[in-house]
Amino acid sequence: MVDRLGPLFRHAVLLLGAAVMLAPFVLMLSLSVKPAAEIFAPQFRLLPEQWSAWENYSAAFTKVPLARFLMNGFIVTFCIFAAQAVTALPMAYALAKLRWRGRDTVFGLVLLALLVPPQVPAIPLYIGLWQLGLLDTYAAIILPSTVSVFGIFLMRQFFRTVPNDLIAAARMDGLSELGIVWRIMLPTAAPALAAFGCLSFIWNWNEFFWPYIAVQSEHLMTPPLGIAFFSDTESGTSWGPLMAAATVTTAPLALAFLLAQRAFVRGVTMSGVK
Amino acid sequence: MASVDLIGIGKKFGATDVLRDVTLRVADGEFLAILGASGCGKSTLLRILAGLEGTDQGEVRLGGIEVGHLRPKARDLAMVFQSYALYPYMTVGQNIALPLEMRRLSAWQRLPLLGRLMPGTRAARENIAEDVASVAGPLQLGALLGRKPAQLSGGQRQRVALARAMVRQPAAFLMDEPLSNLDAKLRIEARAEIVALQRRLGATILYVTHDQEEAMAMADRVAVMQGGRVLQVAAPQSLYDDPVSLDVARFVGSPPMNVFPVRLHSSGAVEALGTALPFHATGTAREGIVMGVRPEALRPAEQGIAVTLARIERLGGEALLYCTAPGLAQPLVAQVEAGEANDHAIGAPLRLMPRRALLFDGDGKRMVCRAGSVGAMALASAHG
Numbered sequence: 001m002v003d004r005l006g007p008l009f010r011h012a013v014l015l016l017g018a019a020v021m022l023a024p025f026v027l028m029l030s031l032s033v034k035p036a037a038e039i040f041a042p043q044f045r046l047l048p049e050q051w052s053a054w055e056n057y058s059a060a061f062t063k064v065p066l067a068r069f070l071m072n073g074f075i076v077t078f079c080i081f082a083a084q085a086v087t088a089l090p091m092a093y094a095l096a097k098l099r100w101r102g103r104d105t106v107f108g109l110v111l112l113a114l115l116v117p118p119q120v121p122a123i124p125l126y127i128g129l130w131q132l133g134l135l136d137t138y139a140a141i142i143l144p145s146t147v148s149v150f151g152i153f154l155m156r157q158f159f160r161t162v163p164n165d166l167i168a169a170a171r172m173d174g175l176s177e178l179g180i181v182w183r184i185m186l187p188t189a190a191p192a193l194a195a196f197g198c199l200s201f202i203w204n205w206n207e208f209f210w211p212y213i214a215v216q217s218e219h220l221m222t223p224p225l226g227i228a229f230f231s232d233t234e235s236g237t238s239w240g241p242l243m244a245a246a247t248v249t250t251a252p253l254a255l256a257f258l259l260a261q262r263a264f265v266r267g268v269t270m271s272g273v274k
Numbered sequence: 275m276a277s278v279d280l281i282g283i284g285k286k287f288g289a290t291d292v293l294r295d296v297t298l299r300v301a302d303g304e305f306l307a308i309l310g311a312s313g314c315g316k317s318t319l320l321r322i323l324a325g326l327e328g329t330d331q332g333e334v335r336l337g338g339i340e341v342g343h344l345r346p347k348a349r350d351l352a353m354v355f356q357s358y359a360l361y362p363y364m365t366v367g368q369n370i371a372l373p374l375e376m377r378r379l380s381a382w383q384r385l386p387l388l389g390r391l392m393p394g395t396r397a398a399r400e401n402i403a404e405d406v407a408s409v410a411g412p413l414q415l416g417a418l419l420g421r422k423p424a425q426l427s428g429g430q431r432q433r434v435a436l437a438r439a440m441v442r443q444p445a446a447f448l449m450d451e452p453l454s455n456l457d458a459k460l461r462i463e464a465r466a467e468i469v470a471l472q473r474r475l476g477a478t479i480l481y482v483t484h485d486q487e488e489a490m491a492m493a494d495r496v497a498v499m500q501g502g503r504v505l506q507v508a509a510p511q512s513l514y515d516d517p518v519s520l521d522v523a524r525f526v527g528s529p530p531m532n533v534f535p536v537r538l539h540s541s542g543a544v545e546a547l548g549t550a551l552p553f554h555a556t557g558t559a560r561e562g563i564v565m566g567v568r569p570e571a572l573r574p575a576e577q578g579i580a581v582t583l584a585r586i587e588r589l590g591g592e593a594l595l596y597c598t599a600p601g602l603a604q605p606l607v608a609q610v611e612a613g614e615a616n617d618h619a620i621g622a623p624l625r626l627m628p629r630r631a632l633l634f635d636g637d638g639k640r641m642v643c644r645a646g647s648v649g650a651m652a653l654a655s656a657h658g
Contacts, residue, residue: 168326169359173438174347174376187363 025250032056032243039239052240057248059241066245068219069226073252076141076211076222077204081197083146088196089189092155093181097167107156113149119209126213140214141222145204151196158192159185194263201256223249275478276337276445277302278323284331285318285502292318293502296332300446303476305469306507307493309486309525315502316482320448323480325349336445347376352439356451358431360423366434367406367419373442374402409441429460436468446478453488465492486526490514498522514568520638523566529594532572532606536565536633543646544633547601549579554646555633562636567628569594569609574618578627581606586615597624 030046031039033053038045060066094100095107125144126135134140162185170180186193208224215221221229227245278300285293293315300306310316321327323334325346334342341349352373360369375384382388383395390396410416413433423431432452439447452468453461469492472479483489489496490510497507498521506518517523523531536546538560544553546565555563574595581597584605588594593615595608608626618624633643 163357163359165355165357165359166361168321168324168346169353169355169438170361171326171346172324172351172353173373175372179376184361187361190363 028243028246028250031239032247034240036238036240053244056240056244059238060245060248063238063241064226064229064245065218066223066226066248069221069223070248070252072138072220072226073205073223073249075138077201079138079142080145080204081200083142084148084151084200085193085197087147088151088155089186089193090178090181091152092159093177093185095152095156096159097162097164098177110149110152110156114153122210122213129214136215136217136220138220141211141220144210144214148196148200151200154196155189155192158189162188191263194260195265198256198260198263202253205253275302275476277304277335278446278478278480279335279338280319280323280332281335282332283319283322283329283334285315285322285327286330291502293322296499296502296504298497298504298507300478300480302337303478305472305477305479305481305492305494307481307483307489307496308499309483309489309496310499311484311525314499316484316499317450319499320353320450320480320482324351324353324448350445351448352442352444352446353448353450354435354439354452356454358423358435358452358455360431360434360438362423364422365419366415366421366423366426367403367410369423369434370406370410370415370419370437370441371402373438374405377442378402405441406437409437413437428456429464432456432464433467436471440471440475446480449479449481451483452481454483454485461488468492487528490526496526498525500525517632518640520564520566520634523632523634527568529569529607529609531566531568531632533564533566533604533634534602534606536563538563544643547579547599549577551579551628551631552646553628553631553633553643555641555643557635557641559635559641563641564634565628566632566634567606568630569607571630572606572608572626572628574608574610574614575625575627578625579606581624581626583618583620583622583624586618586620588612588615595624597626 026046030048033051033056034048035050035052035055038048038050095103095110121144129135129140129143134143166184166188167180170184175183205222206224207222208228211222211225212228215225218229227242227249278298280296280298283293283296284291296315296319298306298308298319308316308319318327322329325341325344325348329342333340336349336351361372364372378398378401379389379395380392383392383398385392406419407416410419413436415430415433415437418426418430418434423434426434432455435452449468453464456464465488468479471477481489481493490513493510495507495509496513498505498513500521506513506522508516513522513526517526520533524533534546536544536551538544538555542554542556544551544555544565551565553565579599581599581602583595584598585596586593587596589612591612592609593612595610595615595618596605597608598605606626630645631643633641635641
């Protein structure tokens with residue numbers, strides 16, 4: 001009996017957890033296809049009596065420049081991830097495989113930087129960008145995120161599992177240190193980099209705080225900013241289109257995760273266990 | 275190919291001396307094995323020669339030219355690693371071609387897509403492919419060039435590592451236990467392959483191993499290392515017959531040499547466990563003297579050291595007799611023909627007589643010891 005109840009109980013708990021996590025998304029999907037009248041109806045129904053998916057989704061794309069927001073989101077997240085990969089890989093290699101004075105101290109600083117909340121350096125960054133005249137540009141959103149201490153940490157942990165002989169062989173074959181990073185370490189670390197890419201994409205796609213500070217122009221807004229802008233201008237009158245916009249914004253994340261899921265799990269477990 | 279000289283190499287890791295004043299001279303085309311237990315500094319020595327590790331003291335010369343300041347790439351040496359260190363995400367062909375690409379193509383020509391448009395890339399790449407094929411063929415890798423290392427057997431991986439080292443015709447080969455990950459049968463085959471290759475190419479090889487049999491079987495000369503020092507450098511046979519110290523004598527030979535304490539009389543007569551032996555020692559040392567006898571030089575005889583046969587280990591062609599006696603810390607091992615072992619019963623008393631023997635003083639240094647006459651024996655027994 002106990003043998004049977006154990007797994008049953010475990011699954012019940014997991015199912016409950018999943019239901020709690022998914023509920024807002026289900027609600028969002030449900031509201032995004034309902035007409036305004038049904039949204040505030042006294043009785044909640046999952047599916048609408050009268051479908052207005054087309055109206056809501058077309059409103060989301062026409063009342064605000066949602067396509068523009070999505071494009072901004074892609075530009076910003078792609079640039080940030082590219083910059084983070086270009087900086088994190090050599091740094092992680094130096095921390096994991098090269099011997100130099102002060103390496104452990106620098107790694108300590110990296111760990112310390114993991115503890116600093118992003119809000120702390122916001123004001124100095126803002127002032128710096130203002131002095132450079134870069135506020136209200138893509139660069140304002142991208143520049144502060146170009147170095148990811150988490151990325152350095154994750155890749156460093158992974159690089160430590162790469163055998164030293166492989167690097168010695170590459171040196172003897174004539175590769176430079178940067179050549180080793182790109183030609184030997186990067187392909188070996190592809191799963192870890194995919195995992196990091198996934199996390200980086202999710203964080204920066206969802207990031208609200210910094211883009212809200214850095215840009216004011218509508219044509220530079222990222223999706224979360226755009227949605228906030230949406231609810232401001234429409235002041236809660238059209239929940240249907242708002243939820244439709246939220247669905248469109250969330251979709252790339254879900255898609256990215258599903259695509260990268262296997263690599264993601266492999267990358268995280270490899271860097272953690274080994 | 276070139277000669278290799280390591281002169282007075284010293285290396286510390288923190289406070290530990292890993293290498294102390296190591297000097298090795300390897301002639302052009304010579305196969306030198308560096309033999310030692312793990313942690314004796316032999317791999318570090320190889321890495322210093324390769325330029326992967328710096329030195330605290332000493333000089334590294336290649337073909338007579340000091341290369342201590344050069345990076346690994348510039349030293350023109352190739353290394354075969356114990357783990358083979360094949361690039362896992364490249365095919366066998368790409369693995370073998372990489373050292374040539376790095377030397378024959380410019381940085382621009384190596385670019386993934388753009389490189390193909392650069393002038394001369396195509397001709398250079400074709401050249402490289404030809405060279406890869408010419409190395410891969412004799413090593414039976416021709417059909418495997420498109421595979422990834424993970425799809426290969428241990429022996430195939432080992433040959434890929436060898437091919438990658440050979441392809442750019444380096445000044446010398448450095449091999450760090452290249453066969454220790456193979457099973458026993460393959461190891462013997464690979465041994466012969468490497469030796470044949472060395473003869474064919476006239477290659478200078480420094481070969482690090484902890485396996486004395488491998489070192490003895492393959493090398494022109496063997497350097498025995500212990501505790502960061504070179505104990506002796508000699509041809510395999512003279513290392514076996516004529517070791518300078520007890521440490522070398524114990525390291526070389528399998529089963530290991532029998533070592534037991536002996537008494538030296540002032541006349542130079544030698545006595546072990548109360549039995550006079552037909553040897554004559556010269557020298558003044560009298561304390562802590564031990565005799566070393568190879569198992570094949572220790573024979574059952576009419577006269578000799580009285581022991582009890584404890585165990586027989588049959589090896590097919592030969593048999594090992596493990597004999598104990600009060601006063602012996604470790605059993606004496608005598609190697610006899612397999613048929614001869616049938617003459618002896620376990621538990622029976624036996625007398626063993628060394629035919630050849632080495633004497634070592636209390637510090638483990640060799641003493642002069644000559645085979646004596648029966649007269650000397652009689653004299654010794656009279657004294658005893």
